[in-house]
Amino acid sequence: MTTTTRLPAAFRRFRRLRRSEALRRLVAETRLDPRDFVYPLFVTHGLGVRNEIESMPGQYQLSLDQLAAEARELRELRIPAVLLFGLPAAKDDAGSEAYARDGIVQQAARALKDAYPDLCVICDVCLCEYTSHGHCGVLSQSKGGIVTTAGEVDNDATLELLARTAVSQAEAGADMVAPSDMMDGHTAALRAALDDAGFGMTPVMAYAAKFASAFYGPFRVAAESAPAFGDRRGYQMDPPNAREALREIEAEVAEGADIVMVKPALAYLDVLSQARQRFDAPLAAYNVSGEYAMIKAAARNGWIDGPKATLELLTGIKRAGADIIITYHAKEAARSLSETA
Numbered sequence: 001m002t003t004t005t006r007l008p009a010a011f012r013r014f015r016r017l018r019r020s021e022a023l024r025r026l027v028a029e030t031r032l033d034p035r036d037f038v039y040p041l042f043v044t045h046g047l048g049v050r051n052e053i054e055s056m057p058g059q060y061q062l063s064l065d066q067l068a069a070e071a072r073e074l075r076e077l078r079i080p081a082v083l084l085f086g087l088p089a090a091k092d093d094a095g096s097e098a099y100a101r102d103g104i105v106q107q108a109a110r111a112l113k114d115a116y117p118d119l120c121v122i123c124d125v126c127l128c129e130y131t132s133h134g135h136c137g138v139l140s141q142s143k144g145g146i147v148t149t150a151g152e153v154d155n156d157a158t159l160e161l162l163a164r165t166a167v168s169q170a171e172a173g174a175d176m177v178a179p180s181d182m183m184d185g186h187t188a189a190l191r192a193a194l195d196d197a198g199f200g201m202t203p204v205m206a207y208a209a210k211f212a213s214a215f216y217g218p219f220r221v222a223a224e225s226a227p228a229f230g231d232r233r234g235y236q237m238d239p240p241n242a243r244e245a246l247r248e249i250e251a252e253v254a255e256g257a258d259i260v261m262v263k264p265a266l267a268y269l270d271v272l273s274q275a276r277q278r279f280d281a282p283l284a285a286y287n288v289s290g291e292y293a294m295i296k297a298a299a300r301n302g303w304i305d306g307p308k309a310t311l312e313l314l315t316g317i318k319r320a321g322a323d324i325i326i327t328y329h330a331k332e333a334a335r336s337l338s339e340t341a
Helices: 009-016 021-026 064-076 104-115 155-171 186-196 214-222 242-255 266-278 289-300 306-320 330-340
Strands: 037-044 050-052 060-063 081-087 120-125 176-179 205-210 259-263 283-287 324-327
Touching: 037 064, 037 104, 037 330, 060 064, 064 104, 064 330, 081 104, 104 120, 104 155, 120 155, 155 176, 155 186, 176 186, 186 242, 205 242, 205 266, 214 289, 242 259, 242 266, 259 266, 266 283, 266 306, 283 306, 289 306, 306 324, 306 330, 324 330
Parallel strands: 037 060, 037 081, 037 324, 081 120, 120 176, 176 205, 205 259, 259 283, 283 324
Antiparallel strands: 050 060
16 A cells, blocks of 8 residues: 655645746746847948848848838837947047047937937947957057057047047937946046036946956957957956956946946856845846857757747846846847747
8 A cells, every 4th residue: 555645735835836827927036028128239331231240140230221220120129229339431540430420330329319219329439349459449659659568558548539439429319328448437537528518418338347258259250349469358357356346336336327237247147146236226237249149059050949048048137137138139039028928
């Protein structure tokens, strides 16, 4: 004779709430919404340009005439914001198209705001896409005018050009500027310049904890911004340092950042979580190009379910504390969410 042990009903309380999709949704602690997303766009000169980025399937370099249709699709998907990166017509040592009134990002901001005034247009503030050497600022020079140590960026000289860039973007209609250069004092410099130019209501989203990551490779191909020599470890954060990241975020908040960001997202969820616990400022996380490319490559090979993996990782980023998720997955994730609504 066998004896069946019956557990008290109280011990089955977890499985009871997992037995149907309706119940799982009802008790979900973290909820993704397309309004959480910011969609990055790569804009370039020319007409009719829609060049797919090989290492980022589904992402494109777009000319200005393509932007209205892109914005319309985002609006239909309820994605409220874009983050603009530019590919200049020409590059030079000072990255001059970054702060030119007719620079590609400035033109793109005007085109998007003309087509869809309610779209939140965020402009990246950095020089790496515009400099001939691919670094995020101007290089230090000796008294004889010869560049010193390879990769040594002149912090203070760069701040002046970043400030000019932010003001030119605000003049073009940008709703927000986002310095990604990792120069010391960049938020304070942008805040002062914007205030002096009459753009005191233009917020700054600071790349506060931006790590020198191996996950940026596909972006550097897309934006044609890989350094010509050396690397960016002298000014981007060292990956082992979480406590330093919190000090960086604290400094950015003190300088006047309206939103602070952790980049990349997935390898730094611990930093994101600690930042959420410590700071009240709105918190963004950048789900970067390499993270996107890994999902796409694995899905193409049939190793994972791409849409499900995408929603899972984005949910993880939000669960860790992000209020805003900058992601190349934004459109496909929004479609998946609408299908399950």
